Amino acid sequence: MSETVYDAVIVGAGVSGSFIADELTQAGMSCVMLEAGKFFNRKTYPRNEVDANSQLYWGGGIELNHDASIGLLRPKVVGGGSIVNQALVDRFDDDALDSWREASAVPFLSSEGLAPWYDKAEGRICMQNVPTKYRNRNAEIFRQGFENNGYQWAPLRRAQRNCHYEDGNDCIECLWGCRIDSKQSTPVTVLRRALDAGLRLVPEIEAQGVTHNGEIVVVSAVSRSGESQTFRGRRLVLASGAIGNSKLLLRSGFADRLPRLGYNFYTHPQYMNLGVYEEPVNAHKGPLQSLKSADPGFRRSGFKLENVYGPPAALAMLVPGFGKEHQRRMKQTSHFACIEVAVRDTHPGRIRVKRNGGAVIEKSLNREDAARRDRGLAAVRNIFLSTGAREIIPGNIAIGLHLMGGCNMGTDPQRSVVSPEFRLHGTKNIYAADSSIFPNAPGINPSLTIMALSLKGAEQILAEARP
């Protein structure tokens, strides 16, 4: 057992944990960070789908909800979502933040209130749009289809430094970690600074329980090899996301004092749709994602469209059926274009734990969410048909990539889990500022807002630590 008492124990080395660790260590705090996943670098990232799915995600690649209707992709790697995401960095709009403020009664959840924190987060990373000349045909189909149907689109802002498109780089490879360190994953940005400032990072160890006596928080953890360890801190920062935070707290008996723990869980259910074209599309070449939907009608209708693609095994799961016909279609992958519908879900799910400590995710689409999905699918169909697709393969597997809630922020301890001071209600030294505190689904990629909230949360921690 380690007798060291750290200023902060941070559980989770994803976006939130990395940003908070940077702020705390720069201020001179001693911090230890526990992460269940491995610590890769550009030389060691997985190079194929078997190893990527197995080693970068929980459950060997995918976790399923209670009735196997939604596949959840939950990163398990140092750097978290910033390693495997597509690096989209948008601020939330008034619609999302007004909805948050209404649900939480937290005044700073507004465009003005978060602006300084967005500014600071944007200062920590490089951001670029993909130059027009490098857009691939998948993006051009997306743009042309939008224009044919009178939908509004916009260039996408991505957290990347220099993808060297002139070398012919194909960014789909970076879904398994960016091998040229262009993507602004936290190991090349804030986490690196935190490590330089003395952060102790312990990868491949999973937090199992939390106890606290008011002054000291104790985290028990088990390494991948089965070794038990204990970490003590003057404060605990929960940064393992909606499922990770909820599961840890539920296992630790916090549900008695936090009645909403595990509730208010959202996923932005996403459906990847394929259009098959006569001419090659080569959606796997060049920048993976360059454009986004910016249509106010889509926003009002509760969905957005994303110009995405997936690697071969993922595509094989999207293509229905099996056998020779499936193989025939797989040989047409270079003729596939792809557009994803992301639903802004209104119907919250719930995270529970089983007796063995595993998580059960109760989450489904209600009638409204299904209608939002169907409106999105109709728009995708319009886009594909107006650009000459000879066949459409609609997505019939819901994927949850944005896992949010479970520890929602709010002023009322009976209706929320985390206070506006980023502390668990009823505690004075357990904090969270990641996607688990989201009051509802914003309908916008969450990464930049997680960074902003984490920076604000870190300032709160430092302010409360001052004598």
Next chain:
Amino acid sequence: MTSKHLTAAQLIGLQKAGDVVVPGDGELPSFSRSGAIEHVDRMLDYMYETDLNGVKALLTIFRFLPRLIISWIMSLTEKGRSLPEPLAGACRMANLGIKGVVMTLYYSDLGPEPSVLKAIHWDSKIVERDDDLEERVSEAG
């Protein structure tokens, strides 16, 4: 071959199910000819025990079934999405389990003579430059 997780019978079940899902044609090898099964532990090492047990149970059954029946079961799991719950859920789970293992192994193209990605015209690449790495890291930091 041997596996840390699967018995010899379960490996035969996987080989049979794999060849139903990916039978091969003139260009693409069958699942068994691809050599993908050799790498099954790279996937199963990380799977949750409950999920792994479900896959193992199915593979044990497949070991003793003719391919025609395995094909019928796979068709049922594909079409079963429209059945009432919880039958539909069980179909989705079985389909994702078997198809997921087979497709991920196969399309990772890990066999001794990789040919799958070439046959589907998949040629993504990243040019890794060493010359500017240090500059990038120091700027980012």
